[in-house]
Amino acid sequence: MKITDISGPIYSGMWTYGGPYGEVEIAEVPQLEVVEHVTYSWRMAMSVQSGTYLETSLHVKRDGPALIDIPMAELWMRDCAILRVPKEPDGCVGLDDLKACGVTINKGDAVIVETGWYTHWDEADFITNCPWFSADAMNWILDHEPFIMCGDVPRFDSWETPQGFWDRFFDQGTLLLAPVVNLDALTSDRAKLCALPMKITEACAAPCRVVIVEE
Numbered sequence: 001m002k003i004t005d006i007s008g009p010i011y012s013g014m015w016t017y018g019g020p021y022g023e024v025e026i027a028e029v030p031q032l033e034v035v036e037h038v039t040y041s042w043r044m045a046m047s048v049q050s051g052t053y054l055e056t057s058l059h060v061k062r063d064g065p066a067l068i069d070i071p072m073a074e075l076w077m078r079d080c081a082i083l084r085v086p087k088e089p090d091g092c093v094g095l096d097d098l099k100a101c102g103v104t105i106n107k108g109d110a111v112i113v114e115t116g117w118y119t120h121w122d123e124a125d126f127i128t129n130c131p132w133f134s135a136d137a138m139n140w141i142l143d144h145e146p147f148i149m150c151g152d153v154p155r156f157d158s159w160e161t162p163q164g165f166w167d168r169f170f171d172q173g174t175l176l177l178a179p180v181v182n183l184d185a186l187t188s189d190r191a192k193l194c195a196l197p198m199k200i201t202e203a204c205a206a207p208c209r210v211v212i213v214e215e
Contacts (some may be wrong), residue, residue, distance in 0.1 A: 002187075002214040006180040008121050010044075010051040010207060015126045021047040025036040048205040055172035059206035063202065067197055067206050078147060080110040080193040080212065082186055087115040089132035092158070095136040103189045108175070110148035110193040111141055113145060115175075118152035118181040127154045135163040142168055145191050148193070157158045176177065188214045 023048040027066075031039050049055065054075075060062070083101040085093050090214045093113060105111055115131045120121040133141075136154065141149060142165070147183030149169070149204040156161050169176075177195060197206040 002200045004182055004185045004214070005209070005213045006182050006186075006212055007052040007208060007210045008118070010046065012075070014051070015121075016047065017127065017154075021049065024050055038065075040113060048200060049118050049205070051207045052155060052180055052210055054175060054195055054204045054208045055205035056175060057173060059176075060166065064204065066202055067204060068199060068201055070135060070175070072177070072196075074147065075195045075197075077192045077194060077213065078110045079108070080112060080191050081105045082112045082189050082191065082212075083116065084114045084183075087117065089125065089129040089131070091115070091131040093131055093133045093137050095134065095140050098137055098140060098204075101189075105141070105144040105146065107145045108147045111144070111146040111184070112148055112150040112152075112180065113141075113154050114183040116152070116184075118150050118179060118183060121179075121181055121182065130154055131159040132156060133163065133165070138163065138165040139168065142174065143205075146174060146177045148177050148195070150180060150193070152178070152183055154179045157205045161215065172199050173209070177208065177210065186212055186214065191215075 014024050024043045029041050029043050058068050081103050083098055083103050085097040117130050120126045133156050195208050195210045197208040202208045
């Protein structure tokens with residue numbers, strides 16, 4: 001059995017979605033005066049969509065479920081299909097790209113699409129120049145009724161030419177898991193996915209530790 005951590009690191013000053021999402025800040029805090037023993041601790045400030053995160057339809061639908069309401073059993077050893085579609089900056093993942101992978105996708109799977117973009121995790125263009133999915137590509141994935149849609153990009157849609165698939169994506173109850181890293185370490189087209197989000201109440205998303213288990 002091989003276990004690969006595909007969650008990206010969280011650190012001060014890392015990429016964020018900007019604006020009201022704020023910056024990621026992690027800082028060491030002074031020792032409490034009431035504690036005699038020397039101690040070391042840190043505090044953090046960030047949005048729930050920081051690092052590798054899992055997200056529900058509550059992100060766009062007020063009546064969508066909070067992430068904390070998703071049973072952990074649904075996120076443990078979930079069957080997973082891995083599609084490899086190398087793309088250049090701002091490249092479009094198209095329907096033909098996905099079909100050419102020849103990977104079996106079953107209803108209820110977690111689907112991971114690897115473009116190679118995760119190698120830009122620490123780069124300034126990680127969000128602005130990432131690959132994205134065409135409408136026919138994403139709708140083809142949604143036709144398979146995945147439980148989780150996962151990618152190594154921080155956004156699935158184009159900001160320049162929006163593809164209009166988000167209503168269907170979240171109306172189906174599909175969970176979004178992104179962005180992930182270390183996908184070059186995976187050797188199988190099908191494996192098991194385990195996603196353990198932080199237990200945050202009343203939120204649509206949370207940073208998540210994600211591993212892939214290959215037999």
